[in-house]
Amino acid sequence: MGMRHDLYNLIEDGITPEEVLSKNTPVRRSVEIKGEVTKDVVEELSKIKREPDWMMRLRLRSLELFNKLPTPNWLPNWVLDNINLEDYISYARPDVNRSSNWDEIPPEVRQYYEALNIPEIEARALMGLGAQLDSEIIYINIRKQLAEKGVVVLPMEEAVQKYPDLVKQYFMRVFPPEHKFAALHGALWSGGVFVYVPPGVRIEAPIEGFFLISNAGEGQFEHTLVVADKGSYIHYIEGCSAPRLSKYSFHDGMVEIYAHEGAKVKFTTVQNWSRNVINFNNKRAIAERNAEVEWVEASIGSVASFVYPSTILKGEGAKTEITGITIANGKGHVKENGAKVIHDAPNTSSKVVNKSISANGGTAVYKGVVYVRRGARFARSHVTCDSLVLDGDSKAYTIPHDQVFDDTAVVTHEAYTGRISEDKINYLRTRGLTEEEAKSLIVLGFISDVTEGLPFEYAMVLNRVIMLEFSKYGKVA
Amino acid sequence: MAELRIEDLAVSVDGKLIINGVSFGVRSGEVLALMGPNGSGKTTLFMTIAGHPRYNVVRGKVMLDGEDIVKLPPEERFLRGLMVAFQTPTVVPEVRLSTLITAMINKINGRKLTDPAPPSLVNSLMKGIQEVGLTPAHLSRGINHGFSGGEMKRSEILQLLMVKPKVALIDEPDSGLDVDGVFAVGKALLSLANSGTAIVLTTHSAKILHVVKPTRVLVLNRGRIAAEGGMELVEEIEKVGYENFLKAR
Numbered sequence: 001m002g003m004r005h006d007l008y009n010l011i012e013d014g015i016t017p018e019e020v021l022s023k024n025t026p027v028r029r030s031v032e033i034k035g036e037v038t039k040d041v042v043e044e045l046s047k048i049k050r051e052p053d054w055m056m057r058l059r060l061r062s063l064e065l066f067n068k069l070p071t072p073n074w075l076p077n078w079v080l081d082n083i084n085l086e087d088y089i090s091y092a093r094p095d096v097n098r099s100s101n102w103d104e105i106p107p108e109v110r111q112y113y114e115a116l117n118i119p120e121i122e123a124r125a126l127m128g129l130g131a132q133l134d135s136e137i138i139y140i141n142i143r144k145q146l147a148e149k150g151v152v153v154l155p156m157e158e159a160v161q162k163y164p165d166l167v168k169q170y171f172m173r174v175f176p177p178e179h180k181f182a183a184l185h186g187a188l189w190s191g192g193v194f195v196y197v198p199p200g201v202r203i204e205a206p207i208e209g210f211f212l213i214s215n216a217g218e219g220q221f222e223h224t225l226v227v228a229d230k231g232s233y234i235h236y237i238e239g240c241s242a243p244r245l246s247k248y249s250f251h252d253g254m255v256e257i258y259a260h261e262g263a264k265v266k267f268t269t270v271q272n273w274s275r276n277v278i279n280f281n282n283k284r285a286i287a288e289r290n291a292e293v294e295w296v297e298a299s300i301g302s303v304a305s306f307v308y309p310s311t312i313l314k315g316e317g318a319k320t321e322i323t324g325i326t327i328a329n330g331k332g333h334v335k336e337n338g339a340k341v342i343h344d345a346p347n348t349s350s351k352v353v354n355k356s357i358s359a360n361g362g363t364a365v366y367k368g369v370v371y372v373r374r375g376a377r378f379a380r381s382h383v384t385c386d387s388l389v390l391d392g393d394s395k396a397y398t399i400p401h402d403q404v405f406d407d408t409a410v411v412t413h414e415a416y417t418g419r420i421s422e423d424k425i426n427y428l429r430t431r432g433l434t435e436e437e438a439k440s441l442i443v444l445g446f447i448s449d450v451t452e453g454l455p456f457e458y459a460m461v462l463n464r465v466i467m468l469e470f471s472k473y474g475k476v477a
Numbered sequence: 478m479a480e481l482r483i484e485d486l487a488v489s490v491d492g493k494l495i496i497n498g499v500s501f502g503v504r505s506g507e508v509l510a511l512m513g514p515n516g517s518g519k520t521t522l523f524m525t526i527a528g529h530p531r532y533n534v535v536r537g538k539v540m541l542d543g544e545d546i547v548k549l550p551p552e553e554r555f556l557r558g559l560m561v562a563f564q565t566p567t568v569v570p571e572v573r574l575s576t577l578i579t580a581m582i583n584k585i586n587g588r589k590l591t592d593p594a595p596p597s598l599v600n601s602l603m604k605g606i607q608e609v610g611l612t613p614a615h616l617s618r619g620i621n622h623g624f625s626g627g628e629m630k631r632s633e634i635l636q637l638l639m640v641k642p643k644v645a646l647i648d649e650p651d652s653g654l655d656v657d658g659v660f661a662v663g664k665a666l667l668s669l670a671n672s673g674t675a676i677v678l679t680t681h682s683a684k685i686l687h688v689v690k691p692t693r694v695l696v697l698n699r700g701r702i703a704a705e706g707g708m709e710l711v712e713e714i715e716k717v718g719y720e721n722f723l724k725a726r
């Protein structure tokens with residue numbers, strides 16, 4: 001309790017990541033690759049990373065697909081106009097030596113993470129942490145007892161070098177370069193964390209990957225791969241932040257999860273990019289027999305975000321839960337936070353819960369697919385979408401799509417749209433809350449069944465961020 | 478020692494004059510019963526004193542401990558010690574009752590809104606729910622979400638007991654309550670009054686007044702005070718009804 005109190009105050013007294021980070025000057029780079037994404041660029045990147053041949057070929061194949069595949073026609077025009085790749089830095093290596101000791105990270109870089117309490121949270125609540133700055137992991141560390149149990153947590157590049165056979169089995173096989181941005185990611189990926197959990201090993205506290213973009217006009221393409229061997233358990237948390245940037249930056253990451261028989265993987269993302277980041281993330285998991293995959297996607301920051309965590313329920317009895325929290329707060333903000341489930345085996349089950357809040361002209365979208373293959377007998381799926389719309393300028397759309405090819409499947413949906421009425425606000429005001437406090441309490445309450453499932457520290461961070469979101473960035477109309 | 482004084486208050490709602498020149502006062506320890514037929518303006522009066530933005534003050538003052546609070550927003554009035562228990566409370570499904578109570582207490586004590594409840598509050602909450610006849614389960618539900626009519630009333634009283642305001646305006650706490658409920662709520666209000674809260678209470682039944690024992694009775698009619706006295710007014714109204722009672726004035 002005492003510890004929780006301290007931590008709570010620590011977080012409570014903080015200011016927004018945008019504010020903290022915007023004070024700092026950009027970090028020096030030792031290598032930068034800029035301009036049109038060509039074969040030469042991709043080869044250069046691969047050489048810088050001293051990659052084995054198979055990885056270079058994977059990159060080049062991805063590039064070919066990128067050039068061939070159509071641009072998604074559902075993207076808003078202004079988003080397309082702002083992701084002209086020629087204008088972006090596609091690889092930025094910060095001039096920092098990677099370390100597993102925060103004291104060895106130069107203070108001008110360390111202060112970013114300290115301002116966000118990352119080392120503090122690591123010490124108190126995590127079993128491991130990888131921190132990425134721009135295109136490279138600059139800090140990585142895991143607790144000794146995990147290393148002793150054979151858990152592997154490495155920067156993705158290092159895993160490619162050290163465990164090529166293991167990595168090769170999964171890398172872009174869970175999520176092949178089948179659409180334009182996944183293909184681009186395959187060509188340009190850099191950084192990210194590789195995690196392997198041996199059979200039967202249960203990691204009780206989370207491991208976190210934290211991603212920071214420090215500069216405008218930059219692309220970040222980190223690749224996270226989590227392999228949970230039979231009967232193991234891991235909770236991986238992903239956090240993202242960026243300072244306020246002078247122009248757009250672009251994030252096109254990928255997460256692949258493989259849950260072997262009876263394994264359970266929980267993957268939580270607290271996405272709090274600044275408002276100049278356009279965010280794509282390609283997330284997919286495969287769950288073998290009786291395995292469980294749980295996604296939590298809290299999409300708080302960025303101006304436009306397109307994320308659809310997906311699970312392929314490949315083995316009999318596999319389960320998945322996909323929870324989304326979306327905040328679209330601001331004129332022109334477009335936040336798509338969806339879900340995709342493929343029931344590919346009998347007795348598989350899925351649960352999707354999506355909660356969105358739109359305010360001040362923002363648009364929140366849920367796009368979901370539930371696919372049940374013929375022969376996936378007795379598949380069960382339940383999808384709930386709750387939207388809270390705070391004013392007349394804001395919108396929420398729910399676009400579920402079912403493709404059910406087995407007549408024993410039970411696929412159900414619920415959708416609900418709420419508004420914050422004057423009556424509710426006035427009632428809370430007569431109880432001493434200001435209008436803003438009343439609104440944030442309603443918003444926090446609206447998502448509480450999701451935040452209560454998170455580790456205490458993250459629930460607090462999330463609550464804090466949401467309170468700030470509605471008090472600092474333009475009052476809610 | 479707290480005091481609420483209403484001076485020549487006139488109120489319109491949607492352009493219609495509902496309260497037209499009402500004056501009265503109430504102090505710590507006193508219980509003022511505000512009677513009056515349906516539509517006479519009791520709820521309007523309370524809403525106005527609480528600062529609900531829908532109600533327009535045409536003229537008059539609302540003096541709390543010597544300060545005119547008539548222009549203050551509702552949250553400021555609450556923080557100065559004024560609290561209403563509503564006749565028809567609002568349902569706020571998103572916010573748990575326990576969260577609301579914790580937030581109120583945090584605000585009063587200058588803590589952060591979402592700070593965890595102090596142990597002392599947890600203790601008095603457990604006592605409070607017993608006193609008003611609710612269960613811990615009610616605390617973890619949304620405010621009035623799916624509450625029965627009587628449970629909503631009990632929840633309003635529970636909030637009063639936790640806050641112990643200087644002045645409480647309590648609008649028909651007994652309507653919709655079963656016999657045991659009327660007795661329990663009556664006793665709770667009595668203890669609130671004894672702890673120093675000045676109470677103004679509306680009701681349509683003498684039963685709760687026999688428990689609470691008001692120090693004074695006011696009868697409101699068409700937005701004005703038609704009679705002022707003691708429990709004998711209540712007995713007369715019970716006997717002859719409002720129509721005859723008011724005709725005789």
Ligand SMILES: Nc1ncnc2c1ncn2[C@@H]1O[C@H](COP(=O)(O)OP(=O)(O)OP(=O)(O)O)[C@@H](O)[C@H]1O
Pocket residue numbers: 490491493495513514515516517518519520521522564
């Ligand atoms: N928005 C409105 N427009 C017009 N008339 C209104 C409006 N709101 C309230 N009134 C009227 O004001 C009058 C007083 O209502 P109020 O609710 O204050 O009465 P009350 O004394 O509390 O009655 P009850 O005993 O039934 O609770 C009623 O005639 C009501 O219809």
Ligand SMILES: [Mg+2]
Pocket residue numbers: 519520521564648
């Ligand atoms: Mg009334």
